[in-house]
Amino acid sequence: MRRETQNILLVLLGGALLKISLTGGYLRYVKPSLQPWLIVAGLVMVALAAFAIVRDIRAGRAVDEHEHGTRSPWMLLLPVLAIFLIAPPALGSDSVTRDRAAAAPAAPSQARFPPLPPGQAPVLSMSEFLTRVVWDDSGALNHRDVRLRGFVVHPTPETTQLVRMRISCCAADATPVKVDLASPRAEELPADTWVEITARLRPGTATEANDYVPTVDPLAITTIPAPPDTYEF
Incomplete structure (x- = not known):
C-alpha cells in the first residue's frame, strides 16, 4: 500500500x-x-x-x-x-439472553454495610442492591422500599427482569446484574425499555439455585431515558 x-x-x-x-x-x-x-x-x-x-x-x-x-x-x-456511520449501541437485552451468566456479587470489603440512604425509597445501584441482598444479614432491605434503574429483559415468556450491565474494564467483560419483577405491568413493557422502579424485596428469593437473582414487587414503574453511561462498575 x-x-x-x-x-x-x-x-x-x-x-x-x-x-x-x-x-x-x-x-x-x-x-x-x-x-x-x-x-x-x-x-x-x-x-x-x-x-x-x-x-x-x-x-x-x-x-x-x-x-x-x-x-x-x-x-x-x-x-x-x-x-x-453505524456505531454499535451499548449492550442490551440481547446480550443478557445470549449466554451471559449473572454477575455473582462479591463479598464486601467491610464487615458491616453502612445504613441505607435516608428517605422513603432511596435510589440504589443494581450492584449495591444485589450485594446487600446476598451479603447483608441484618434484614435492612426486608421491609424497605428502594428505587432501582435498569432496562427490561424478557428471558422467557413467563419471566420479566430488570437488568443493568456491570463492567470491570470494557463491554467485552460485561456481566448482567438482574432482579426478577413480579408485576403484570412489567410483563407488558418492551425489551430494552429503561425504567425506574420503586420496589420491595421478597426476602429469601435470591439463592444459589437461581444464581442469586432476587425477586422484587414493583410498587411503581416509570419509563425513563437511557442514561449517558448505561453500565455500572
Whole structure:
C-alpha cells in the first residue's frame, strides 16, 4: 500500500478514536476512567500521521510499492466506518439472553454495610442492591422500599427482569446484574425499555439455585431515558 494511503488511514483511525472520546460514544464500550487514555491514543495517531505527511512533502517523493497485499490494510477502514456511520449501541437485552451468566456479587470489603440512604425509597445501584441482598444479614432491605434503574429483559415468556450491565474494564467483560419483577405491568413493557422502579424485596428469593437473582414487587414503574453511561462498575 502507498505511503499516502497509510497516512490517511492513520488519520482516520485517530480521528475516529478522538470522536468517540470527545462526544461520549466511548461509554458504549469502556468505563469512563479510560477516556484520557483514548484521547491520548487518538492524538498520538493523528500526530504520527501528520509527521509522516510533512516528512514526505519535504522529501518531495512518493514511495511506490507492489500492489499485492493492498487489501488487508484497507480492512482498517471497517471500524472507522462503523464508528462514523453505524456505531454499535451499548449492550442490551440481547446480550443478557445470549449466554451471559449473572454477575455473582462479591463479598464486601467491610464487615458491616453502612445504613441505607435516608428517605422513603432511596435510589440504589443494581450492584449495591444485589450485594446487600446476598451479603447483608441484618434484614435492612426486608421491609424497605428502594428505587432501582435498569432496562427490561424478557428471558422467557413467563419471566420479566430488570437488568443493568456491570463492567470491570470494557463491554467485552460485561456481566448482567438482574432482579426478577413480579408485576403484570412489567410483563407488558418492551425489551430494552429503561425504567425506574420503586420496589420491595421478597426476602429469601435470591439463592444459589437461581444464581442469586432476587425477586422484587414493583410498587411503581416509570419509563425513563437511557442514561449517558448505561453500565455500572
